[in-house]
Amino acid sequence: MAVVFKKTSMLTDVPFHYCPGCTHGIIHRLVAEVLEELGVGNDNIIGVAPVGCAVFAYNYFNCDMMEAAHGRAPAVATGIKRVHPDKLVFTYQGDGDLASIGAAEIVHAAARGEKITTIFVNNAIYGMTGGQMAPTSLPGQVTTTSPYGRDTSHCGYPVKVCEMLSQLDGPAYIQRVSVHDVKNVVAAKKAIRKAFEAQIAGKGFSLIEVLSTCPTNWGLPPQEALKWLEENMIPQFPLGVYKEI
Amino acid sequence: MAKVLMKGNEAIAEAAIKAGCRFFFGYPITPQNQIPEYMSKRMPQVGGCFLQAESEVSAINMVYGAAGAGARAMTSSSSPGISLKQEGISYAVGAELPLVVVNMVRGGPGLGSIQPAQSDYYQATRGGGHGDYRLPVFAPSSVQEAVELMATAFDVADKYRNPVMLLGDGMLGQIMEPVEMIQERSEPLPKKPWASGVPEKEGRSIINSLYINPDECEVHNYKLERKYQEITANEVRVQLIDTEGADILLVAYGTMARICQRAAKDAYKQLGLKVGLVRPITLWPYPYEALKNAAEQPSVKHVLSVEMSTGQMVDDVRLAVCGAKPVSFYGRTGGMVPTVKDILAKLSSIKEGM
Ligand SMILES: Cc1ncc(C[n+]2csc(CCOP(=O)(O)OP(=O)(O)O)c2C)c(N)n1
Ligand code: SF4
Numbered sequence: 045m046a047v048v049f050k051k052t053s054m055l056t057d058v059p060f061h062y063c064p065g066c067t068h069g070i071i072h073r074l075v076a077e078v079l080e081e082l083g084v085g086n087d088n089i090i091g092v093a094p095v096g097c098a099v100f101a102y103n104y105f106n107c108d109m110m111e112a113a114h115g116r117a118p119a120v121a122t123g124i125k126r127v128h129p130d131k132l133v134f135t136y137q138g139d140g141d142l143a144s145i146g147a148a149e150i151v152h153a154a155a156r157g158e159k160i161t162t163i164f165v166n167n168a169i170y171g172m173t174g175g176q177m178a179p180t181s182l183p184g185q186v187t188t189t190s191p192y193g194r195d196t197s198h199c200g201y202p203v204k205v206c207e208m209l210s211q212l213d214g215p216a217y218i219q220r221v222s223v224h225d226v227k228n229v230v231a232a233k234k235a236i237r238k239a240f241e242a243q244i245a246g247k248g249f250s251l252i253e254v255l256s257t258c259p260t261n262w263g264l265p266p267q268e269a270l271k272w273l274e275e276n277m278i279p280q281f282p283l284g285v286y287k288e289i
Numbered sequence: 290m291a292k293v294l295m296k297g298n299e300a301i302a303e304a305a306i307k308a309g310c311r312f313f314f315g316y317p318i319t320p321q322n323q324i325p326e327y328m329s330k331r332m333p334q335v336g337g338c339f340l341q342a343e344s345e346v347s348a349i350n351m352v353y354g355a356a357g358a359g360a361r362a363m364t365s366s367s368s369p370g371i372s373l374k375q376e377g378i379s380y381a382v383g384a385e386l387p388l389v390v391v392n393m394v395r396g397g398p399g400l401g402s403i404q405p406a407q408s409d410y411y412q413a414t415r416g417g418g419h420g421d422y423r424l425p426v427f428a429p430s431s432v433q434e435a436v437e438l439m440a441t442a443f444d445v446a447d448k449y450r451n452p453v454m455l456l457g458d459g460m461l462g463q464i465m466e467p468v469e470m471i472q473e474r475s476e477p478l479p480k481k482p483w484a485s486g487v488p489e490k491e492g493r494s495i496i497n498s499l500y501i502n503p504d505e506c507e508v509h510n511y512k513l514e515r516k517y518q519e520i521t522a523n524e525v526r527v528q529l530i531d532t533e534g535a536d537i538l539l540v541a542y543g544t545m546a547r548i549c550q551r552a553a554k555d556a557y558k559q560l561g562l563k564v565g566l567v568r569p570i571t572l573w574p575y576p577y578e579a580l581k582n583a584a585e586q587p588s589v590k591h592v593l594s595v596e597m598s599t600g601q602m603v604d605d606v607r608l609a610v611c612g613a614k615p616v617s618f619y620g621r622t623g624g625m626v627p628t629v630k631d632i633l634a635k636l637s638s639i640k641e642g643m
Contacts, residue, residue, distance in 0.1 A: 102497055
């Protein structure tokens with residue numbers, strides 16, 4: 045019988061622990077498929093997992109993996125890349141991890157033009173710890189630590205990572221994508237591929253911000269969560285290529 | 290090899306390179322700046338990598354990445370920076386990564402002063418970061434000893450897959466002394482089949498400190514604990530100077546021990562006291578046994594711990610002596626250094642009460 049679809053060899057057989065309808069799983073698959081298609085071989089790839097819902101990414105990506113402290117993945121990846129400049133090195137980080145506690149690490153990895161690729165999963169909330177306000181939570185968004193909605197006069201505005209990092213000279217490729225429908229999933233995969241290709245070409249730092257859902261902590265069924273992402277997150281976080289050299 | 294005059298910080302940096310360290314990540318802080326400065330000059334010459342990190346937090350995490358990737362890697366800092374590194378050290382312990390951290394201690398708490406101190410003893414020997422862990426702590430008292438212990442530090446780190454600390458102070462870092470530099474390591478570095486991206490690795494390498502199930506976390510912690518027992522059995526280092534038949538024992542480490550050694554000599558001439566010196570070289574594991582045996586000699590009437598702190602190591606001295614003899618403490622803090630005269634005055638008052 046002809047095989048029409050096969051799971052990518054860059055994912056292990058360990059079942060994902062993600063909630064039903066969470067788009068972390070889709071993003072894992074896209075990253076893994078790209079890594080497989082690049083053909084560098086899993087012995088030549090080292091990934092860094094964050095602290096967040098993707099903390100177990102080291103169980104899923106079928107390559108060498110390191111688990112970093114909360115927010116520190118870009119620093120850990122820097123150490124790895126300096127030891128193994130010929131390996132493909134990536135970090136997979138949530139918005140709390142990257143844009144809050146790890147803001148310094150990502151800015152300086154980007155500024156150094158560190159030849160790593162960051163997959164930045166922005167779901168506008170702290171998923172793992174139970175739905176607290178994230179640096180990317182939208183104005184007015186209700187979370188467990190902004191029960192009256194994020195009040196910008198009190199706790200400010202969402203951090204726009206692609207816009208910020210694209211002002212630096214170190215990054216080679218920065219794009220914001222979404223995975224709320226098939227068209228966008230296809231586009232997201234292309235973007236991820238470009239980011240890794242920039243690393244392989246030795247051009248510098250690359251980052252793909254992927255807008256993602258958290259149905260559990262948004263308190264929405266999966267379908268509605270996809271719609272909420274499209275209608276609320278995209279206007280706040282416009283999709284597109286922010287940097288390409 | 291001929292002796293050369295070198296500043297402590299620079300000698301330590303060169304010794305690390307001689308010991309095979311090729312990756313250094315750090316952030317400037319006085320009084321250890323000559324370590325990163327020296328590394329920034331030397332690493333490119335030996336095909337290594339020096340990178341100035343954006344913070345001590347990042348520096349230790351870069352070391353974590355490099356060590357996880359199989360390299361001999363290190364960082365150095367001074368007290369406030371070491372506080373920031375504690376998170377990374379704890380993670381490196383949990384993930385069983387060999388790496389070396391140098392702390393050139395300065396006065397604290399807070400921003401404190403930039404002069405020598407020994408007030409990070411608790412932090413260094415009790416874990417420092419969160420969780421059940423220990424790390425070997427070497428406390429050299431001269432530049433010569435520091436360069437030799439630098440190689441030992443890397444070897445011990447690799448042997449046990451655990452971070453190791455070299456605990457100096459502002460004086461050791463800044464002092465210039467004649468030193469016979471250690472030889473370039475000639476044997477190949479130990480194989481690390483557990484590391485990421487190395488040719489010798491066995492299957493998929495996972496560097497991790499998360500054990501979400503408490504029973505698994507306990508198993509992991511007991512595995513670490515067995516390692517600490519092994520280190521305690523094998524790695525204790527101590528120097529005993531004129532302790533046999535002494536009336537009083539001084540206990541001091543690092544540069545403080547050198548001042549005490551002089552005080553012990555002068556005490557005989559000036560006070561007619563036979564004063565011995567117990568100098569722990571490893572602060573963890575602590576030389577409890579050697580100190581206990583020395584203190585239990587019938588001749589010994591009193592044990593005095595001298596530190597550049599308000600009294601931290603003295604806790605270990607009491608644990609070792611365990612009530613067998615009176616233990617007292619003398620120290621200065623905040624970057625002030627006890628002088629020979631100060632110590633003699635303290636010995637004299639102890640003599641009166643003897
Ligand atoms: C130093 C530290 N502070 C806080 C935490 C608790 N913590 C775990 S995950 C997390 C937030 C994760 O949110 P995000 O990065 O957005 O990822 P998500 O779970 O949404 O995928 C926090 C605060 C921690 N593990 N370590
Ligand atoms: S809590 Fe949210 S982000 Fe985490 S797995 Fe569940 S849906 Fe996904």
